[in-house]
Amino acid sequence: MRDNAKSGALTEVTFYILLSLYTPKHGYAVMQFIEEKTDGRLALGAGTLYGALNSLQDKGWIAPCRDSEGRKKEYLITTQGKEIAEKELVRLNELVRIAKGIIGGTA
Amino acid sequence: MSKKYYRFFGGLLKAQENWLNKMSEKGYRLIRTGRMLYEFEECKPNQSKYCVEFIGQKSKDGAKDYHDFFEDMGYKVFYKNINLNYSVGKVRWRPWAEKGGRIATNATTFNRELLIIEKENDGKPFELHTSHKDKENYYKSLRNPWLMILLMLAIFAVGNRSVVFGIFALISLIPVLVYQTQILKNRQDAKTKEW
Structure with a gap:
């Protein structure tokens, strides 16, 4: 599975990483964020997380920064990354609205 | 101690x-x-x-x-x-x-x-690679050195008509096949599943 730039559909890993980085975080905090939010359903391996962070950095969706002590490497979402995440939210909302109309939602 | x-x-x-x-x-x-x-x-x-x-x-x-x-x-x-x-x-x-x-x-x-x-140990399994795409890439990095060894030995075996090199080539074929199986399996899984 890969991120589809045209339709804007993101993989779950990508979307969660982007969401986690609205505040600066280092690798371990990103991993914890995702595990907590998904109740442990999505547990990322450190090697997979490393690859994902690097490819998002290459795309310019996130950028590295130093933490206050300047020791651990932290990441933060970029303006471009935010645009991508917001577009995906709009797309998902549309999808949910249409699905609810057909399947019948709880709302 | x-x-x-x-x-x-x-x-x-x-x-x-x-x-x-x-x-x-x-x-x-x-x-x-x-x-x-x-x-x-x-x-x-x-x-x-x-x-x-x-x-x-x-x-x-x-x-x-x-x-x-x-x-x-x-x-x-x-x-x-x-x-x-x-x-x-x-x-x-x-x-x-x-x-x-x-x-x-x-x-x-x-x-x-x-x-x-x-x-x-926190009781959870310890895996570094969890998504299929990432596993595929990792197994590729494991396969490639063996693939090169296999090719080299195969060339020696044919070039020198050497049985010894031929046997070594066959041995190095084993890890290539093992990792190749993993690569193909994960590539197939990656089509429908993220992890």
């Missing part, structure tokens, strides 16, 4: 990983590695879990960055050699490395082809 063991696992990464985890079950944790040396200290049984990762395809900076990333994750990381080379000032070309081949020397990644990563 530290305990020293001498072992050589070569390319059998899983065997090395299993042995380290067995030692952990018995109440030993790794404190130092040498060419064939594994030094342990006593601790509570099952206190840590181990993964062995191949990084021979990476550049010096790439390997260091990967190493530091794991340390920042709160893991303890050891460098380890994959082969037994008594060498100083070694320079070797690795055509199978990332970006179409790299030169490895003693100052870069030569004799530092592996990382041993130790995590405090």
